[in-house]
Amino acid sequence: MNELQSKPGTADAVAADLERAIHEHRLPPGTKLGEDELGEVYGISRTTVRAALQSLGHRHLVQHKRNRGAFVAQPTVREAREVFEARSLLEPRTAHSACKRMTDDNIRALQAHIDAEHAALDAGESGRALYLSGRFHIEIARMADQSTIETMISELVSRSSLIIALYWQRRAALCESQAHHALISAFVDRDAELAEELMKNHLLDLVTSLDLRNSSSIPGTLKEALAK
Amino acid sequence: MNELQSKPGTADAVAADLERAIHEHRLPPGTKLGEDELGEVYGISRTTVRAALQSLGHRHLVQHKRNRGAFVAQPTVREAREVFEARSLLEPRTAHSACKRMTDDNIRALQAHIDAEHAALDAGESGRALYLSGRFHIEIARMADQSTIETMISELVSRSSLIIALYWQRRAALCESQAHHALISAFVDRDAELAEELMKNHLLDLVTSLDLRNSSSIPGTLKEALAK
DNA sequence: GCCATCATAATTGTATACAATAAAGTTTCA
DNA sequence: TGAAACTTTATTGTATACAATTATGATGGC
Secondary structure, eight states, X not given: OOSSOXXXXXXXXXXXXXXXXXXXXXXXXXXXXXXXXXXXXXXXXXXXXXXXXXXXXXXXXXXXXXXXXXXXXXXXXXXXXXXXXXXXXXXXXXXXXXXXXXXXXXXXXXXXXXXXXHHHHHTTOHHHHHHHHHHHHHHHHXXXXXXXXXXXXXXXXXXXXXXXXXXXXXXXXXXXXXXHHHHHHHHHTTOHHHHHHHHHHHHHHHHHTBOOOTTOOOTTHHHHHHHO | OOSSOOXXXXXXXXXXXXXXXXXXXXXXXXXXXXXXXXXXXXXXXXXXXXXXXXXXXXXXXXXXXXXXXXXXXXXXXXXXXXXHHHHHHHXXXXXXXXXXXXXXXXXXXXXXXXXXXXXXHHTTOHHHHHHHHHHHHHHHHHHTTOHHHHHHHHHHHHHHHHHHHHHBOOOSOOTHHHXXXXXXXXXXXXXXXXXXXXXXXXXXXXXXXXXXXXXXXXXXXXXXXXXX
């Protein structure tokens, strides 16, 4: 919600930390999130851990299995399509709104974001680069001054990171930078219509770069299929 | 999520029950939701109550105040505008999708929904009528076969109910029925473009029927203003 | 040797107890 | 009499203990 982070040890702080770890692919889909284990890591009791896991569960980043525990979510092909469908409804129009309100400072902040993303890539920190790439979309929503939509996009972006972890085909460098650069150009030109169109196409490109064929080999699902 | 309700006594069941009560205006904005009190009502411990309240908090239906407790949320004017802005991005296009997939059974179900709404109004159960009126929108999202978007719309509809409780001007009968009837006609004609346009205008009508002037007298906020 | 069944261990689900904080009421002093 | 400070009370925040369920490993029969 707000930029200033919560005090360490609170459920919100733990949830934010876990969400970032998930977003950066340090916690891959399917990872078991034991309550005792997390409690020991963060030096808190299970009560607080459970609150954090419940929060992430509401955001569809963690999947709860009855009497089994919490696991980093593994979005299905269907869920993946739905997430990007939702993004395609929200983000293009939000980019339009953001463009109309955007200040020079906003544009500089976005540019700095991309620079940091490049720096992370050069440093071999692909997880951090992916995180920053997602934040770019969230920042645009924030600049549209629509906190409700921003919250929704934030959740969708994090879920997208899980989808990318599962269905990304080309492990090569993220070609997103080009699309983000083009968006900034539109912002500089104050061309809201173009920004909307660019965002729409950017999301379309993202979806088509995924391998969303039905019942493809999904890591971790094989095991579950055999368990039955 | 799924139609079949959870076992009574679980956090999900309590949250669903509270959400419905809020949606039906049996729990007005600002109502204190004491943990001990709720625990006694439902015959469960505070642990489960807290899980339910956290869930509602994440859906923005309940506002948590540090060391003060949980209260039924009181959306601000700004939040009200944002909620309907988000709905206007999601629902028209979703109505379009739903129209293209809609079966005759679906249409009959929607018609039954409206009939039940009318019956509730005739019986003087305005809260239940409002609830059913909101469910109408959620049912359409379900028929679009987009569960992710459905979840989002469901939250926005519930929040809209709070907004209506705070900012509704005309206490007269809900004029929504007309708009809903028109939507069904479009579904019958399989006119997706028309359905999209009707939904867009329906949401616009809803917003304009609210009194969203800044710093108008909001029930319950007066007290807080004086408390400082 | 393999499979089924049972016992054990580990983990989550739930309730309760204690600590911390804030509200309210009381007392005291000006 | 009024206001400020203190005490009391009530409520939430956190941790811990117990119960229920499931996974795992062992044992025995086929």
